[in-house]
Amino acid sequence: MTFAHPALFYSDEDSYIDGTVPFVVEGLANAEPVAIAVPSSNLRLLKEALSGFAHLITFIDMADTGRNPGRIIPELRVFADRHRGPVRIISEPVWDHRTEVEYPACALHEALVNYAFSGRDLSILCPYNTSVLGHDVLADAEKTHPVVIDAGGHRPSDHFHPARVVVAAHSLPLATPQDAASTSVGAGAMAAVRAFAREQALKLGLAQERLDDFALAVTELATNSVRHGGGESTVRVWAERESIVCQVNDNGHITDVLAGRTPVHANDPGGRGLLLVNRLADLVRTQTTSSGTAIQVRFDLRNKKAT
Numbered sequence: 001m002t003f004a005h006p007a008l009f010y011s012d013e014d015s016y017i018d019g020t021v022p023f024v025v026e027g028l029a030n031a032e033p034v035a036i037a038v039p040s041s042n043l044r045l046l047k048e049a050l051s052g053f054a055h056l057i058t059f060i061d062m063a064d065t066g067r068n069p070g071r072i073i074p075e076l077r078v079f080a081d082r083h084r085g086p087v088r089i090i091s092e093p094v095w096d097h098r099t100e101v102e103y104p105a106c107a108l109h110e111a112l113v114n115y116a117f118s119g120r121d122l123s124i125l126c127p128y129n130t131s132v133l134g135h136d137v138l139a140d141a142e143k144t145h146p147v148v149i150d151a152g153g154h155r156p157s158d159h160f161h162p163a164r165v166v167v168a169a170h171s172l173p174l175a176t177p178q179d180a181a182s183t184s185v186g187a188g189a190m191a192a193v194r195a196f197a198r199e200q201a202l203k204l205g206l207a208q209e210r211l212d213d214f215a216l217a218v219t220e221l222a223t224n225s226v227r228h229g230g231g232e233s234t235v236r237v238w239a240e241r242e243s244i245v246c247q248v249n250d251n252g253h254i255t256d257v258l259a260g261r262t263p264v265h266a267n268d269p270g271g272r273g274l275l276l277v278n279r280l281a282d283l284v285r286t287q288t289t290s291s292g293t294a295i296q297v298r299f300d301l302r303n304k305k306a307t
Contacts, residue, residue, distance in 0.1 A: 060075065174296045
């Protein structure tokens with residue numbers, strides 16, 4: 001078994017069960033570790049359908065763990081790295097309640113899976129609900145998965161090209177409002193950045209228990225930006241809908257497409273900043289252009305802590 005990353009196009013509960021349960025049962029019959037990371041409603045459905053095997057399966061609520069798609073690859077890596085030999089995972093990062101702001105990060109995640117697990121003895125099956133997801137989402141699924149499973153069976157995707165999705169996701173503009181609070185950052189100014197972030201978060205109504213998380217995420221972004229982005233950056237903070245948003249702009253370029261998604265060895269001196277930001281934030285988006293890089297993080301203003 002080598003790395004496989006098929007998309008499952010399903011239209012209702014019956015086709016969902018028909019497409020996922022045999023995948024799990026076959027893996028268990030081969031003594032392969034299995035994890036199921038899907039949204040809450042489908043998690044309940046699969047727990048019921050696989051009740052006789054539940055003690056052999058790791059269940060993950062994707063609506064929680066995958067709220068920020070940037071957390072999914074590290075989470076799946078933790079599971080896969082715990083085991084030797086073939087591993088099977090069902091991963092459903094896209095569902096009908098994903099917002100327009102969240103979706104590009106989902107598509108980027110699906111594209112990056114092909115890089116993160118290349119060469120691994122691993123199969124990741126990704127379900128897509130064709131009855132509720134739009135044509136553009138399904139078209140992206142064909143670009144990020146080399147094989148599609150649908151009512152007609154297995155077929156190779158003629159449109160498979162994850163690199164294009166990576167470029168497209170990183171090219172989408174990240175606009176900032178003119179009235180956003182802002183500060184310029186240089187080396188040695190991280191205490192001031194942390195105070196600025198905490199002050200803005202408090203003013204904009206972020207829950208008390210998340211103030212430190214927000215301040216830490218902003219400080220990590222600013223630190224990375226100054227270190228790798230030309231020695232100076234701009235930090236902006238504002239409220240948008242039900243989120244507090246921070247965007248850090250600099251003149252640098254992130255060349256590693258898996259930055260912030262690759263586990264760091266305990267002896268490595270760095271590389272944890274973006275990984276930590278992904279862990280803390282409810283959403284992380286990146287824009288890269290010829291003039292520099294912008295990284296945007298969002299924290300839910302409702303009383304909800306990232307896990």
